[in-house]
Every structure is written in structure tokens, then in C-alpha cells.
Amino acid sequence: MNNEIIFKTKSFRKIPNPYYLSEEETMKGAEMYYIVCDVKDVPSNIPMDTNPREQKLTTAVAKKIRTSLTNPGANNFYLLNRGLLLSAEKVTFNSKNDTVSVIFSDVNVHGDIDGGHTYKIIQECQEDLDYGQQFVKIEILTGVEDMFQELASARNTSTQVQDKSIAELYNRFDIIKRSIANEVFKDEVFFEENAEGSIDVSDILALLNLFNIDRYPDLNDYAIVSYNGKKQCIDYYIKQHIEKAETLDNPYVKMSKIMVDIFKLYDKLERSARDYYCGGVANKKYGLVTGVSKRKDGKPAFKTKYYKNNTDYITPNGFLFPIMGAFRALITVDEKGYYCWKKNPFEVMDKVGADLVETTVDTSRTLGNNPNATGKNKTLWKNLYMCVAMETMRRD
DSSP: OOEEEEEEOSEEEEEOOTTOOOTTOSOOOOEEEEEEEEGGGOOSOOOOTTOOSOOOTTBHHHHHHHHHHHOTTOOOHHHHSOOEEEEESEEEEETTTTEEEEEEOOTTTSEEEEOHHHHHHHHHHGGGSOTTSOEEEEEEEESOGGGHHHHHHHHTTOSOOOOHHHHHTGGGGHHHHHHTTTSTTGGGEESSTTOBOSEEHHHHHHHHHTTOTTTSOSTTOOOTHHHHOHHHHHHHHHHHHHHHTTSTTSHHHHTTTTHHHHHHHHHHHHHHHHHHHHTTOTTOOGGGSTTOEEOOTTSOOEEOTTTOOEESEEOOHHHHHHHHHHGGGGEEEOTTSOEEESSOHHHHHHHHHHHHHHHHHHHHHHTTSOHHHHHTOHHHHHHHHHHHHHHHHSOO
16 A cells, blocks of 8 residues: 655755666666755654664764754754655655655655654654754655665665774873863763763863963964864864873863863853843843744753753854853963963853843844854954953953
């Protein structure tokens, strides 16, 4: 019995078989189709018996997929994620209503071949997403029944594997581990791909990179790579450890005494960004700022990244990173060679937080309400840094 599933599409493309099989052949051969769907429209009844892997949604890979899908302000899931690969008997496109009919006639060879984790996570998150927020690409193959097992095996070898450079240097993260040993999130940090946890060490290194005054010593140095190049932050950290080990020539050793403060400062910004923006003004709606996500009525509160505190708003990284980077202006070196604060960073944040958030939001608006472009804007990074630097010059 044929199982027909209708897909609503934003785009559709057919890739003909390159071997130009003649119309007279009874077996037309493999055909490829690509569609892009709003994740809200992905059907819930795609056959899954064809997927060779059990979908475990607690792994680091699955959590990365979920984060990418639900990341507030980001609209690039269809680029970052491989999407779904389906096998089917027949595909028909209706150009009048932009729908695609897909026939799955034999559940032993027709259905999801690859992308099962993505599909399951989409199903779990659909209700929390809005139309137009995220899209997913779907590849559909027909005429592959005779090579189904080979195809399923080949496509499923491309799952994320361990980064060899990190795995080989696993013990080089002891600086980080010691610094967070007493923090509530210490067991949530994972240092290898596919390990359990909700916090990638690359996120930690990107955040710490913002405060590296050895690498970014003054006003005209910008740690934008923390926002758009986390892999470079990992590479830099490993290079420092290889060359300088755990000596005071290593900026991360110098930073070790203030690392916990950095995580707590980030948490404070996550929780307080809305209050800084509104400043007690009733008609200022932070939830209407492009890129900001507001908790929906009846839904559980969002959680901050490290300390899992409740918050009704999620601020995009394109806002958070430039603001956090400004607090590098508070870093100096003590008599022993360790980084320390010129002033209490939490008090400074409360004093200038409103200016920092408002400046960031205004910059985003001048850039077309684009949080991603905001996170890469050098002028913004400089202005925010100057704002914090000016505060260090004021007498309390």
C-alpha cells in the first residue's frame, strides 16, 4: 500500500540521472531531488525503519543540532545542518501550490536513510519555533532500491567524529578543568566530540579569548574571532599550551584566577540584558528587538548557558560577544603576573550595562536589524570597549 506524504516547500530542484538513461528503459535509474522546507512544515510521519542508527538525543552532537535549530536570531540551520536524506518510490512537484508528493511504498527500502537525529529534534522543537525562523534541506532519492543497504552504509559514515587534535591533547585542558572544578557546570563541559555534556569547550575558549590582553592588548584590537571563529580559538589555546605549557607565559594560566568571574559575568549579562535595555521604561520591549527570543506564555523559562539560571529572554551571541569583549578594558596584571581586575566587573556592568546594550541594539538596527553583522562590526567593538575603559578612569 502506497504511503503518500505531502511536503510544503520553499524551493524544489530535480537533478536528472547523469548517465542519460533512455526513455525506453523500464528502469529509469536513480534520480535526485532537493527541497527546502520550513521546519514547521516537516511532516511527522516520515518512515524511519530505513535509518540504521538509533536516535540518541542526549549526545553532544544531538545537543549541537538542537542549539543550531533553536539559536535565537540565527537563520542558517539549512546551511549548518546536512538535513535529511530520504529514499522513495516517486516524487511529484506541484508548482501551483509549491508542494511535493513523495510516495513511500515499501518501508523496508523507503524512508529516512540519514539525518534521523535532525528529524527527531525538529519534531521535538517544532512547537517552539515560528514560521520563517528556520528551514531544513531534504534530499530525496528514487530508484535506489537495489543499492539501498550500500547507500545507507555510505551516507551514515559522515557523522561527526572526534577532532584528532583535541583528542590527542585531551590532557592539555587541565587549566580549564582546575579553574571550573567547583562550578555547578563543570560536569556539563565536554572536551571531545560525542561526549556527554551541554557546553562545548570551544564555547569556553571563545569566551576566554575575549579577555586575552596578551593577544589583544589595547583599544584597536578586536577579538571578533571569538564570535565567528571558535575553531581558531581552540587552535590558539592548544598552540599556547604546546609552546608555553602551564607557565606564566601562557595567557590562560595568567587568566586562571579570573576565569570563574568571566563565566559569572556572562551569566549576569544573559539575565540582565533586558533590564539594561528597558531601564525601567515601560514601553521599551526587549522581546521585539530582532534576534532576541522571549519566553512564550505557558512555556518553561529559558536557562542561562553556564549556571542554568532562569531567564525570560535569550540574547543573540552577536550582541553578547561584543559586550563581553568590552570588559577586557578592565584587565590588568598583578605583581605575580596573573590577570586581575582594575575594578569590580559586576559593578561596572551595572553602571554601564544600559549604554552597552542600547549601543549594541542601535548598531544592529543601522545594519538592517542583523545580529550576525552586529557581532562582526569593528566600530561597535571599539565603542563598547571605550565605554568600559572610560568607567575605569572614574573615581568612585
